[in-house]
Structures are given as C-alpha cells and as structure tokens.
Amino acid sequence: MSETIFSARGLTKVYVSGEVEVRALAGLDLDISNGEMIVLLGPSGSGKSTLLNIMGGLDHATSGTFFFKDRDLTRLDDEALTFYRRDHVGFVFQFYNLLPSLTAFENVALVTEISKQPMRPDEALAMVGLKDRMHHFPAQLSGGEQQRVAIARAIAKRPEVLLCDEPTGALDSKTGIKVIEALLSVNEQLGTTTVIITHNAAIQSVADRVMHFADGRISNIQKNASRQKASEVTW
Template sequence: MRNGSKAPREPAFKVEGLTKVFGTGHSAVHALRGVDLDIPAGELVVLLGPSGSGKSTLLNILGGLDHATEGRVRFFKEELTAMNDAQLTRYRRRDVGFVFQFYNLMPSLTARENVELVTEIASDPLDPAEALALVGLTERLDHFPAQLSGGEQQRVAIARAVAKRPTVLFCDEPTGALDIRTGRSVLRVLQDVNTQTGATVVIITHAAATAEMADRVIDFADGRVREISVNEAKVSAEQIQW
C-alpha cells in the first residue's frame, strides 16, 4: 500500500467539513471533527480505526441514518445534508444497503423469505434466489437462521442488502462476530459483490489486515481522517492474515 492516486473516478460521496457533536456544554462529545474526504464510485473502501474514532458515526451520516451538526455531504449530485427525514428515507430505500455485525434475521423466516422482506419494497430488486446465489447459498434457500452457521447467516444478511440493487453497500464490522476463516469467506463475498454488481462497498473495521483487500483505505482517529491510502495491488480476501 502507498499514498497515491489511480485514474480518478466520479465521487459517490464528497464530504466537506463534516462535524458531529453529541450533547452540549461540558458533556458534549465530538464524534467527527471537520472531516474532508471523497469516496469514488465503484470502489471497495475500508474505514480503519479504533472504537470511538468516529467510523460508525460517519457511516450513519453517509447512510442517511443520522444528521450532521455541521458540514456537507454530497451523494453524486444530491446533497444529503440538505435532505429532510422523508427524503433520507427515500434515499436509503433507493440507494443504500446495510450489513451489520449482528445479522438481524427474522428467525421464523427462511433465508429466501428474509431476503424477500427487502425485495417486496424495492423498485427493481434481484430475485431472492439470485441474490442468495450471489453469496453462495443456493443450497440453503429454505433453511431457517437456526439451521445456518454464523457465516451463512451473515451471507443471508448480505444477500438481503444486495437484493435491492443498492448503489452503495455499508458494512459495519461485518466479521466482528465471526472466526478468522469464516470472516475471510464473508469478506470474499463482499469483494464479489463489489466486482459483480459495481456497487460502492464501504467496510468499517478495526482489523488492520482487512486494508489489503481495499481499493482505498481511510484511517480514522479521534474523529478525524489521519491518512488516506490507495492500494495499487490489492489482495483477495482469502490471502488476508489476521
């Protein structure tokens, strides 16, 4: 990895002076402190940093789940920071997929039915079976979450997010509850989603080794961007060593 630049792509996100403060007065917590960055469309980006560095706060604002205190965020030609709650809801439904550390699957529904929850409200979704095939679960369509391993449950969660054909996929510690081998398989699925669908994939993690699979690595500390690096030769997820 080195600091540098590839042929520039259009930014999916352009962030300028982004600040987020929780609370007021002496109890105020400055989660983001004037963040400036671009996230190019179609890249796989890793946000690195310790707990409390501001990574998840940034994801919540980029994903339309929270509002900034100050600053500006543009998503292509739209200004997210100027949207009201109804507009942000439409943005999330239309353009954004989320994958979290915990799978949030409905235990009474099969893998196929969990994915169908999203396809029923999306405007141009993938067929649930097609989405599950993308994450390698063709043989597990009719299994319930309790019949699936942790890695398989996370892949169902990824399929559910991908089925709506999101422009951007946000993943907050997607391997945090998994062992190393299973974690690698989930990261490989995210690489495949990026290359096969063209979605911008943003992975939040504290595992520094994950940086090797990214196009771009954004290193966070104390609510600020400490460094942005570009991988000239990224590796496959299977090659990552924790």
C-alpha cells in the same frame, strides 16, 4: 478515475448525552469514487461508525455538507432519507440484524419487495453461496451464514453503495473469509461502491484505500497499489 459518489466537507456530528457533549465527527473532508472499496480504520470513538451512519442516511449531521452524487444528504428530511436508503444503500451490520421470524429467503424478500429493480432473493443468496440454505431461519444458520444472508439482503436491491460495519467482527477466520469473498464478488461483479469498517487485516488488503480515523477526522489515507484477489486473502 471514475466519478465521485460521496463528498464530505466540514462534516460535524455532536452527540449530547446528558451533561456530556461528544464530538464524534469534527469537520471531516472526504471524497469517494464510484466502485471503490474503502476500509475505515480507527480506535473506538474515532468517528468511523458515525460517518457510516450519516453515509447511509441513518443519522443526521450537526453541520457541514455531505453529498451523495449531487444530493446533499444533510438537507434531506426523514422521509427523503428513507427513500435514499431504500433506493441506493445496502447495509451489513456486525450482528447481522436478521429478523428472527423470517427465513433467509424471506429476510431478503423483505428488501426486494420495496426496491425498484431488485434481483430475485434466490439469486442474491446464490451470490453469497447460500442457495441451498435459503429456507432456514436465522436460528438454524451459523454466524457466517447469517452474515452472508445479511449481505444478500443488502445487495439484492442492486444498491449503488454497500455499507458494512464490522462484517466479520463476530466471525472466526474460516467463515470470515467466505464473507470477504462475498463482499469482493459483489464489488467486482456489480461495481458497488463498498465502505467497510473493520479491524480485519485481510479486508484491508483487498481494499482500494484504507482511511485511518482519529478524533473525528481522517488522519491518514493509505492507498493499496494493487488489490488482492479474494482467493489470495489470508487471515
């Protein structure tokens, strides 16, 4: 097994909303190795999105530690988290979050312009099979295509970590498979550690490990003895 890239100990996140206190993460422990493909599974409110946000430096933990390599993300300030995201993390969201006013190419360029060793935007788009659609605006692309642009945008900076929140949630099976293929090829070709929140069984079958969440903790970890290839994936 290769080196550990993420390591959480006693990670806690409490949201206060009005008079209600929500314990989204309740002292979670976790280790993820470099290059692993992980699926997070669990009912809504079980804490997986919160974990993903903290992993990606989008949110602060309330207590506990969360190490990215040798850096404790819980100790970083806003500015440092920004640079952490910029240098190491790629995101894919359920609803793509493309900027509607920029073309596919430009949406990718948005990231490559501020990264250290990015690939060319067209290269990234080629990896997700969208080279011929790169000058289209989001509104001219199908949902699956938009999501693949989002993936291209996420990987264009050659991130060490790719974090995906329901990447196929808004897609039908056919387009969903193309997205999974794209994610797999990135994981295989670039060795990017990939963490995916999904209910999609097909994705679970291509992951190294599936972590089950309940009440802000990991209740069960299921290890796939052998990962399926993208071509073998059935929906």
